[in-house]
Amino acid sequence: MSRNEPVGPRQLRAVPNDGYADWEAVYQDNATWVYRTLFARVGNRADAEDLTAEVFLAALRPLRLTASVGEVRAYLRATARTVLAAHWRETLGREITAIEDIEQPPESEEAISDAPQRVAEVLDTLPDNYRRILELRFLESNSIKESAAELGISVANAKVLQHRALRLAAQINDANDGGQL
């Protein structure tokens, strides 16, 4: 019966201001990490912009503003996951990249992208000329002509080198994942 008796006076506490004031606050606070999360998984601005727009156009209206910041972010990441999966189904007919379930908060660097670490691991294991061509082309934005000049080879050879380097990098990347694809 003790459980069913009134208790003594309780401490009065202020409610933490943990939510968002309005949809604009939700957008301002989350647009950048949502965009970066998608960019890391499509690799180009046009698709990243379209998918980011899709996430917010779908997510904001049904959003309940009394939800905490953490709940809103988890909901946005879940929406981005569905939007990205639909994008791959419609364009390449298979899932190329995904937004995983993770422990870290969605706005953290680890959650946004692990591409830099994964790329560093793969590049480390490649032969020098393979690594150099991928760095020149993908990381340093050089044209094929500039890359060929840098490496002292012909443009035709640079093309073949890039092609082979990407094939080998994909095999290593795939093996690092336990052959998921």
Next chain:
Amino acid sequence: MNARGLRKYVDDLLRGRRPKAFQPDDFEAAQIRTAIELRAARPGDDAPRPEFLNDLHARLAEQMAAAPPEVARVSKWNTTRRQVVVGTSAAAAAAVTAVSVDRLVLGGQAEAPAASGQLTPNDGRWMRVAASSDVPDGVMHPFDLGSVNGFVRRVNGKPEAVSGVCTHQGCRLWFDASDDRLNCPCHTTSFAPSGQVLTHQLPIAPKPLPKLMVREVNGAIEVFAPASPVEPA
């Protein structure tokens, strides 16, 4: 195999253009993924353009100001087939997300959220809500004490009471006896007689109903509730 499709896709990624759709095989898909990661690892190149953020802000403002939720909102753009498909899948995305949140709530005993706790007012007294005989087994008996309203019922002979106010926006619940649930008139949220959420259509599940302290003495069921509010003289 589609060597040309792959070459074009990688080339478009490198030139910062939107890549074109094709049907890659397993190994081509792995190469695309690696190319995307390489491209995305380019330092300091993944910040959104301010023009894009401003433009999307304007589109969202337009959407949020417009009335019906299900109207397609691709107005400002040229409506190509892709964008129509995209609009549809976005609506589906929202629906899927809502469903998965809903499943969390309905996913069985272990996953059910804890009750919102017991309402124990700081300054209250035991107030009669029904005669014992008014609350036989299987009956949901409503009461209204002014400061608190709710429903009392018997569980294994002992009285239990829950709040009669929806935990979403405070609308007053009504008991649907044929369905054995408390329904909210505002957003069709429904609660079990025990206060657990059964169904809702909100992005995040509302909390279960608070329980009220209840006892049975001298042939009457009483709820511990605050006395009616005292107005300043």
